[in-house]
Amino acid sequence: MIDHSTIIEDRRSDATTGTESILAGVLADVLRVDRVSVDSHFFDELGADSLVMAHFCARVRKRGDLPSVSMKDVYGHPTIRSLAAALAKRAPASARPAAAATLELPTPTSAREYVLCGALQALFYLGYSYLGVLAAIEGYEWIVAGSEGVESYLRAVLFSALAFLVVCAVPIAAKWLLIGRWKPQQIRLWSLGYVRFWIIKTLIRSNPGVYLLVGSPLYTLYLRALGAKIGPGVVILSRRLPVCTDLLTIGEGTVIRREALFLCYRARAGRIEMGPVTLGRDVYVGEASVLDIDTSIGDGAQLGHSSALLSGQSVPAGER
Numbered sequence: 001m002i003d004h005s006t007i008i009e010d011r012r013s014d015a016t017t018g019t020e021s022i023l024a025g026v027l028a029d030v031l032r033v034d035r036v037s038v039d040s041h042f043f044d045e046l047g048a049d050s051l052v053m054a055h056f057c058a059r060v061r062k063r064g065d066l067p068s069v070s071m072k073d074v075y076g077h078p079t080i081r082s083l084a085a086a087l088a089k090r091a092p093a094s095a096r097p098a099a100a101a102t103l104e105l106p107t108p109t110s111a112r113e114y115v116l117c118g119a120l121q122a123l124f125y126l127g128y129s130y131l132g133v134l135a136a137i138e139g140y141e142w143i144v145a146g147s148e149g150v151e152s153y154l155r156a157v158l159f160s161a162l163a164f165l166v167v168c169a170v171p172i173a174a175k176w177l178l179i180g181r182w183k184p185q186q187i188r189l190w191s192l193g194y195v196r197f198w199i200i201k202t203l204i205r206s207n208p209g210v211y212l213l214v215g216s217p218l219y220t221l222y223l224r225a226l227g228a229k230i231g232p233g234v235v236i237l238s239r240r241l242p243v244c245t246d247l248l249t250i251g252e253g254t255v256i257r258r259e260a261l262f263l264c265y266r267a268r269a270g271r272i273e274m275g276p277v278t279l280g281r282d283v284y285v286g287e288a289s290v291l292d293i294d295t296s297i298g299d300g301a302q303l304g305h306s307s308a309l310l311s312g313q314s315v316p317a318g319e320r
Helices: 018-031 050-062 071-076 080-094 111-144 150-178 192-205 217-225
Strands: 186-188 248-250 265-268 271-274 277-279 295-297
Touching (some): 018 080, 050 071, 111 150, 111 192, 150 192, 150 217, 186 192
Parallel strands (some): 248 277, 277 295
Antiparallel strands (some): 186 271
16 A cells, blocks of 8 residues: 555665656655655556556646656656656657647548448438338237237247347448458548448447347457457456457456447548557456557556557556
């Protein structure tokens, strides 16, 4: 447990640079302690977790006298002294004029593509709704055609079970027919490739049957059928269904809590970008955490509640 009144320091704990002093002060405020040792490990000795360090990074970014600090920096340099040294090496690059930075322009699209995409989406909605209504009418007529009593009841149960299986199977079949396997790529908005992506995303998200399976082994089985690589003993409690499932890898014994987001895609600058999300064995992902594309968490590591990994970031094995 952390003593919230003071942190006992060793003989190497004194800050030797202004950056170390500032960073130590910011971290002490976040931890609500009097002071912290610049040589103490953020996680192992100071008892911080990813959520606490995310707050620390946010505090540092608000200051104008320090370079920006990311969670990747925190995991790579888990003491104030090593973090300050890393920031000192980066300082010359950070001091470049802001005009040198270039703003990423959105991928150009045309009005024709926009209209065509909207028309195809409307046709999909109409066609899918028509098939759903037609199936419901046929099922009802088949149920009432049976004799009264037990037969009608059995027909209703059979039709409900069949409808559940069909609703769950349609997104799987459509994904393999229209996409095959998802690969790391970029898709321009409103293009035909985007229409295919949107159809699969809509089918997966609008499938009411899957939400009944959340937290059960059938849920991971469903994701495997969509192409995800999931080990045994995985528990997923999040209802935020991933879309680009072939890019998702989850190791044995991992637990993902509610509202965690790991879609394996993101929308950016007029395009859809897809990339892998890799979780090792026995990983813990807290509630409402966000995993961007091209992120990973090592074996036995943890990501605290409401934390985020941005693209390119990772949590080393065993870290919290």
